[in-house]
Amino acid sequence: MDVSPDADYLERYNQSTHAWTKAFRLARGFFITFEGGEGAGKSTQIERLASKMRAKKYDVLLTREPGGSPGAEAVRHVLLSGAAEPFGPKMEALLFAAARSDHVEQVIRPAVERGSIVLCDRFLDSSRVYQGVTGGIDQAFMDRLEQVAINGMMPDMTLIFDLDPAEGLRRATVRRGAEAAADRFEKETLAIHQARRAAFLAIAAAEPERCIVIDAAADPDTVENVVTAAVFAALETRAPARDRQVTPA
Known part of the structure; x- marks a missing residue:
């Protein structure tokens, strides 16, 4: 699996802000994160939702x-290649936090403040799980790190894609190709x-107002319908039509 920084990534995705003749902008943006284990289909579903929206x-x-963000993409290579692994989970958590802080301040916060809907493939819950729970870092340390990294930028909504891990790993192998190397x-x-x-x-159980569990075992079209219904229902509650603004791109 190629984990080198993707030079086209930011250009490819961030161009969406100006891609339309007219676009709905909310009085305040909406921040949605997609979470879950390996192979659960988050990346497929986030692309589908973005296209529908x-x-x-x-x-x-x-x-x-x-x-x-440019700075965070550089850190991504270090993290996914395994180069940071010898330094231990605490150092890895610090790297994730540094990347997240840059991402929040350079990309997410400005987009939310201008009224955009931000869809993010993984965010703070992945750090809570990967570095906190299975990395063995105590919760107090993770909480302090999280506060610094996000600086108040909590997601408005989080979709947690739930799938049996054995099936998720099988899907991940199919996705990347059996001959390609798995990431760490x-x-x-x-x-x-x-x-x-x-x-x-x-x-999800501790934060039901923010989190929705999505059964990722279903076929992709069924999952897409569930995701779409949940997100648009949340938008109607969070931002009724009278609060939407149609602005030129």
Whole structure:
């Protein structure tokens, strides 16, 4: 699996802000994160949702973690290649936090403040699970790090894609091709992946106002329909039509 920084990533996704003749902008933007274990289909579904929202003329910014800003994309290569692994989970958590802080201040916050809908593939819950729960870092340290990294930029909504880890790893292998190398997170034991699944579900149970669990075992079209219904229902509640502004791109 190629984990080198994708030079075209930001250009490819961030162009969406100006891609339409007219776009819905909310009085205040809406920040949605996609979370879950390996192979659960987050990346497929975030792309599908972005396409649907753009077709309805919403002003959408699609981004990801680790990465999403030039500085964070450089850190992404270090993290996914495994170069930071010898320094231990605490150092890795610091790198994730540094990348997230840059991503928030350079990309996410400005987009939300201008009224865009931000869709982010992984965010703080992945750090809570990967570095906190299965990385063995105590919660107090992770909480302090999170506060600094996000600086108040909590997601308005989080979709947690739930899938049996064995099936997720099978899907991940198919996706990248059997001959391609797995990234360092995919290589970990099934027991670790199962612990991560349990941790994501625990977050959803603890924060039901923010989190929705999506059954990712269904076929992609069914999952897409569930995701679309959940997001548009949340937008109607959060931002009724009278609060939308149609602005030239």
